[in-house]
Amino acid sequence: MPPNPTLLQRFSNGSLVLQIVIGIAAGLTLASFSPASALSISFLGSLFVGALKAVAPILVFVLVASSIANKQKDTRTNLKPIIKLYLVGTLLAASTAVLVSYFFPTTLVLVATDIQATPPNGILEVLNTLLFKIVDNPVNALMSGNFIGILAWAAGLGFALQRANQSTKQALHDISNAVTNIVHVVIRFAPLGIFGLVAGTIAETGFEALLGYTHLLAVLLGCMILIALVVNPLIVYSKTKTNPYPLIFKCLRESGVTAFFTRSSAANIPVNMALCEELDLHEDTYSVSIPLGATINMAGASITITVLTLAAVHTLGIEFDIATAILLSVVAAVSACGASGVAGGSLLLIPLACGLFGVPNEVAMQVVAIGFIIGVVQDSAETALNSSTDVIFTAAACYGAEELPEADTIETAVTA
Secondary structure (H helix, E strand, C coil): CCCCCCHHHHHHHCCHHHHHHHHHHHHHHHHHHCHHHHHHCCHHHHHHHHHHHHHHHHHHHHHHHHHHHCCCCCCCCCHHHHHHHHHHHHHHHHHHHHHHHHHCCCCCCCCCCCCCCCCCCCHHHHHHHHHHHHCCCHHHHHHHCCHHHHHHHHHHHHHHHHHCCHHHHHHHHHHHHHHHHHHHHHHHCHHHHHHHHHHHHHHHHCCHHHHHHHHHHHHHHHHHHHHHHHHHHHHHHHHHCCCCHHHHHHHHHHHHHHHHHHCCHHHHHHHHHHHHHHCCCCHHHHHHHHHHHHHHCCHHHHHHHHHHHHHHHHHCCCCCCHHHHHHHHHHHHHHHHCHHHCCCHHHHHHHHHHHHHCCCHHHHHHHHHHHHHCHHHHHHHHHHHHHHHHHHHHHHHHHHCCCCCCCCCHHHHHHC
């Protein structure tokens, strides 16, 4: 940095995490003292999320295609262990939600409501939707942000270009670097974007509407905190045999905080890519695992489905045995993996899970309505857990395979 840096240079070289914390505090302060002003600057948040969503599809496409096209034959990507961690983590999250809901049952106040949405009729419909996302038109996939379709086309193009001449591969690599640089610029504006998101959200909704659902929120957030700070560290330790908390806290701080306020796994893909680069992970690995995780790594979604379903079951006084609870965990985990392929995400999968216990669809849809009411907190926490876990499991697989060229331990890599 020059001896007398300009304000822009100070901004671009300062601590992004510290700037985001300042943005959160400023947004809360403005919304508390001047809600009208907070609403007027909420466009900053929409602009930031829009920029992330705009750059994420093309970033994933060119990065995955470039990584596969330029992949050396002896390079290990460790995708299989990462996918296993994704699936195990999602299943453990659903199982944890079952246990917590059993010991801390929730009773809901159900009222008549009208929801203009159609839930899936079964797991096969969820998987069918996901399958057709894979064979989506590539242009439509890029335009609609269908990341599983983008992944499929990018992987196909990458494999096809492995036999291309070196100049073609280099051109694709240069394009990938150019898009990555654009992403870095967008991410530097995260403090301003989160300032607008916090100010606008608090000024518009406040937290009064959430007071009636404090117990439900406590169970939901308790499950997510338990996964984030207990279960995930145990999974990371099983892979790395070193202290997992430096990695856990770094990912929660730099990925989870941004995802909490953007409430979009797709928008957080560029943030996670940049964090993986900072952690010195292998590009061939994270360029595929991060967008894939945004589709199938859904610990937060499985918790939401399980907790709200069992809340409906308890409210109606329906008894259930351990076998049904285990089945619910599996259904929630499998359904959550396909949540991104269903309009409405995890909430619209609740009627599917409720069907296991004979809960009427009318009641299940009222539970969905409650989910939308608490969505300000529920969806934010769910996205933060889902997105940060993508990086955590990718890093765990890489560290466990001793893929880091310059770091021997997680502590060294995180603090480098």
